Amino acid sequence: MPSLSELLGRKRSASTAKDRLRVVLIHDRSALPPGVMDALRQELIEVVARHIDVDRHAVRVEMVQEGRSATLQAEIPIKAAPKHPSSE
Amino acid sequence: MTGRVITITSGKGGVGKTTATANISAALAAMGHKVVCMDADIGLRNLDVVLGLENRIVYDLVDVVEGRCKVRQAMIRDKRLEELYLIPAAQTRDKNAVAPKDMVRICDELRQDFDYIVIDSPAGIERGFKNAIAPADEVVIITNPEVSAVRDADRIIGLVEAEQKGPAKLVVNRINTDMVERGDMLAVADVLELLAVELIGIVPDDTAVLVSTNKGAPIALEPKSKTGQAFRDIARRLTGEEVPFSTSNGNNGFLGRISKLMKSKEGRNA
Numbered sequence A: 001m002p003s004l005s006e007l008l009g010r011k012r013s014a015s016t017a018k019d020r021l022r023v024v025l026i027h028d029r030s031a032l033p034p035g036v037m038d039a040l041r042q043e044l045i046e047v048v049a050r051h052i053d054v055d056r057h058a059v060r061v062e063m064v065q066e067g068r069s070a071t072l073q074a075e076i077p078i079k080a081a082p083k084h085p086s087s088e
Numbered sequence B: 001m002t003g004r005v006i007t008i009t010s011g012k013g014g015v016g017k018t019t020a021t022a023n024i025s026a027a028l029a030a031m032g033h034k035v036v037c038m039d040a041d042i043g044l045r046n047l048d049v050v051l052g053l054e055n056r057i058v059y060d061l062v063d064v065v066e067g068r069c070k071v072r073q074a075m076i077r078d079k080r081l082e083e084l085y086l087i088p089a090a091q092t093r094d095k096n097a098v099a100p101k102d103m104v105r106i107c108d109e110l111r112q113d114f115d116y117i118v119i120d121s122p123a124g125i126e127r128g129f130k131n132a133i134a135p136a137d138e139v140v141i142i143t144n145p146e147v148s149a150v151r152d153a154d155r156i157i158g159l160v161e162a163e164q165k166g167p168a169k170l171v172v173n174r175i176n177t178d179m180v181e182r183g184d185m186l187a188v189a190d191v192l193e194l195l196a197v198e199l200i201g202i203v204p205d206d207t208a209v210l211v212s213t214n215k216g217a218p219i220a221l222e223p224k225s226k227t228g229q230a231f232r233d234i235a236r237r238l239t240g241e242e243v244p245f246s247t248s249n250g251n252n253g254f255l256g257r258i259s260k261l262m263k264s265k266e267g268r269n270a
């Protein structure tokens, strides 16, 4: 049952702790500093954008925990048809 | 007889390793097993006082390693339990006085006479930790429901795996049911989800632990204590018994999630 403060939309500290730990552990396990994710995201966009028109603002790059290991997941929405129709 | 070596460790200090070692060892001995517990925290000897055996020490682990006495001579028999022994740490030396191969050799000798050898590890990730896990058949990680303890536990779980001593089993110590219910303490299910390891015990936060430590009498030997029961349950699980996690252990409402995480299908009423 949700508590009164949850109903009022206030987040409890345990839930904040869990969210923070989730991120911290993924980075600890991969020995990847959180700041590197931004650079990685930028570079991924550049590489892919050389071939396909991507929606730069909708790109999501994140580490996802699966058991005790992590997967790097990138979601890169494509805007329009390929730049080079000849490559079909 | 080939005894099992169980190492109790953690990343962060002060989470309850020594308390757990004393109580799990006492509970195993009270079940009728032959048990020796060993304090591997060289330089910070503590297991002796928690068990109330500090006045009987003549030799210690470093004396055994350096050949000044036989393993037998360094073993102190418990006052209450016939089948419980302690090998104390040296107080005036540091962890480099012992090497992992010494621990393996001593434990191999002890395996012949005991059912369980329970090792109290120092905190951290250095030599003392390596000494403590070198002879282990099984590693138990103690943590508290608190961000830094969980983070450090994760690191240790990874190191245990890297040393081919995994998968480690987890004890969540010092759960405060009221705080969990208020949403101000990580629930056991949250900790398990984050660490993705097998749970082997939930111990409540209980002021009676301090009282029993003051007296040098393990709470696991108090039949009516819920905290004592929590340690007895861990001991039984370590022997391979299936012991359900009871609702009185600070998990009301979270039991369904725990059961799911443990992939257990037994009927447990939350």
Ligand SMILES: Nc1ncnc2c1ncn2[C@@H]1O[C@H](COP(=O)(O)OP(=O)(O)O)[C@@H](O)[C@H]1O
Binding pocket: B010, B012, B013, B014, B015, B016, B017, B018, B019, B020, B046, B173, B174, B203, B204, B205, B206, B207, B209, B210, B213
């Ligand atoms: N379940 C518990 N409830 C209350 N206090 C506890 C509990 N477990 C441990 N403590 C206390 O926490 C302190 C640290 O415990 P200790 O076993 O010495 O930790 P460690 O060996 O990991 O450094 C001690 O004062 C001990 O009495």
Ligand SMILES: [Mg+2]
Binding pocket: B017, B018, B019, B041, B046, B121
């Ligand atoms: Mg200790």
